[in-house]
Amino acid sequence: MKYLLLTLFGVVLWWSLRYWRRRGAAGGRVEDRGAGEAMVACSHCGVHVPLSDMVRDARGLPYCGEAHRSLGPAAGDKG
Ligand SMILES: [Zn+2]
Numbered sequence: 001m002k003y004l005l006l007t008l009f010g011v012v013l014w015w016s017l018r019y020w021r022r023r024g025a026a027g028g029r030v031e032d033r034g035a036g037e038a039m040v041a042c043s044h045c046g047v048h049v050p051l052s053d054m055v056r057d058a059r060g061l062p063y064c065g066e067a068h069r070s071l072g073p074a075a076g077d078k079g
Contacts, residue, residue: 043066 017020033076039048042064043057056062063069 042068043073044071045074 015050037050037052039050039061041048043061044063045068047064049062053064054062055064055066059073061073
């Protein structure tokens with residue numbers, strides 16, 4: 001009986017870990033750099049996007065999506 005409870009506990013733990021990982025990947029507001037995926041700022045609008053959602057242009061600049069990649073870096077760039 002003890003093993004049944006241990007197995008059940010293990011399954012619940014595994015399932016909840018999987019749930020939280022999926023929730024984070026699905027686009028939740030994850031701003032904690034330590035726990036989540038690395039974030040990069042879009043060169044056009046400055047929005048932070050996860051590395052896996054990021055799009056790069058020919059120069060290697062990061063963008064939040066295809067739309068902003070085609071628009072290019074923000075005008076009036078400081079520096
Ligand atoms: Zn953008």
